[in-house]
Amino acid sequence: MKQVTRYLPLVLLAVAWELAARLELVSSTALPPLSDVIRAWIELLKDGDLVSNGLSSLYRAFAGLALAIMVGAMLGIVMAWWKPVNTLLSPLVEMFYPLPKSALIPVTVIWLGYGDGSKILLIFLGCMLPVTIGAFNGARSSEQALVWSARSMGANRLRMLWDVVVPSAMPEMLNGVRTALALSFILLVASELIVAQKGFGYLIGSLGANGSYDAMYAVVLTVAFLGFAADRVYLVITKRTLAWRE
C-alpha cells in the first residue's frame, strides 16, 4: 500500500496535464490532453504498430545489453586480476569512458547499416564500460583472506577467481549494470530516432513528423514506463542476489 501511495504525485501530474491541455493553458499541439494520448495509445496497440516496433526495440536493447554485461564483466575481472591486461586496457577505458556514445551512432550505421546490427553494437559499446568499471572495482576489493582461504581449501587460481573474486565483485558490478540498463534505453531511442526503419525511436520520429502528436506522446510514455519498470524489476533481482548482505 505504501508503495502505491508513493506514486501519488504521478497522479497529480496526470491531472495537472489533463487540466492544462483542456483549459488550453498550453497549445494542444505542444501538449495534447492526456485522455487523447491514452486513446491514441489504445489505437496504436490495436493496429499492432506499438507491439511490432516495441518488440524490435526490446530485442536490440536486450541483445546489446546482454553482450555488454558478459564482455564487460569478464573484462573488468580480468583487468583487476591480471596486471598486463590492466596496463594494456586501462588507458583505453579511461579515454573511451567519457566519450558520449551517441556520437558513435553514424559510425555504427556506416559499419553495420540501418538494421538491428548497428543498434546492438551501439548499445553494446555504450553499456559495456560501466559494467567493466564496476566489475573491476569490485574484483579489486576482494579480501585477501578470502582468496587465501579458498586457495588453502584446494581451489586452483581459476576456480578461486570464479568462487571468490566474481562474488566479491558482484555488488559493484550490479551497480554498473543498473547504469548500463538506463544507458541502453537512451542509446536505443536516440539511435532509432536518427536512423532506423522500426523501433520505438523510429515510431516517435515518424509520428512527430506526421503531426500525430497524441500518438507520439503515447509512445514516449510507453518508453518511459518500460524504462521505469525495467529498473524496478532489476532492483528486485539485485536485492535477491545480494540477500546475503542483509
Added chain:
Amino acid sequence: MTLHAAMTAQTQIVIDGVSHHYRPPRGRAVKALDQVSLAVQNREFVALLGPSGCGKSTLLYLLGGFMPVETGSIAVDGNVITGPGPDRGIVFQHFALFPWKTVRGNILYGLERQGMPKAEREQRARDFIELVGLSGFEDSYPSQLSGGMKQRCAIARTLAFDPKILLMDEPFGALDAQTRELMQSELLRIWQRTPKTVIFVTHDVGEAVYLADRVAVMSARPGRIKTIVDTKFDKTDPHVHKSKAFVEKVDELWSLVKEEAIKAQGVRAP
C-alpha cells in the same frame, strides 16, 4: 639447541633460516623476519607469541604458502612447500567466511574442492556443525551470526577438510573477553577430539600458556625467535589458570614479551 639437533622422527614442520622482507607499494622494504628456525612435532600445539608487528602473522602466511619464501625454507613432512595446500588449513582473525555462502555452504566448500562425494560431504558438514555447536544455524549467512559463532563456523570449515596442520592467526583476537575464554576451552575440546599440529599466533600471553605445548617468543621487528618455553599443563583441569605453576609461567613469558613490546614501541626499557 640447533635446528637439526631438535629434529626427530616425529618432526612435521621444519622452518629453516627463514627471512622475509615486507615491500610496501611505495617506500623501501622492511625486514619482517630474520633467520627464523623452528621445528614442530606432529600433533604439537605451538604458539607464536610476540608484540604486534613482529612478523608472527607473516611467518604463518609463509607456512600457509600464501607468499613465496625468499630466504631459507619451510618443509612439511620432508617436502618443501611451494604454495597453499589442503594439508595446511588456516583460521583468520576476521574469520574470512564467504559472506555469500551459508554456514553449511562455507563448511561444504573445502569438501567440494577435495572432491568428496555428495552424501559423504553433507554428512561431514552436519557432523562438524554439531561439533562446534552451530546446529540450527546451518542456513544462516555469516552476517547473521555473532563474532563467536562466525569463528566457530570458520574453525569447523577448516577442520572439516581434515588438514594435518591447523594455522591460526589470532583467531580469538576479534572476540570479546568472555567469548574469547569460552572459545579457548572450546578449541582445546575440539583439538582433543581431532588432534592436529597447531601453529597459533597470538599476542595474548595467558592464551598462549593455556593452549600451547610450547610457546615461541618472538622479538620485535625484525622478528626472530627469541626463546622457546615449554608450557605443558593439564588442560582438562578447569582451575589450571589459578595454579601457581601456571601463574608463574605467565609471569615469565610476560616479562619476555614486555621487553619486546617496549622495543617495538621504540621506547627505552625502564
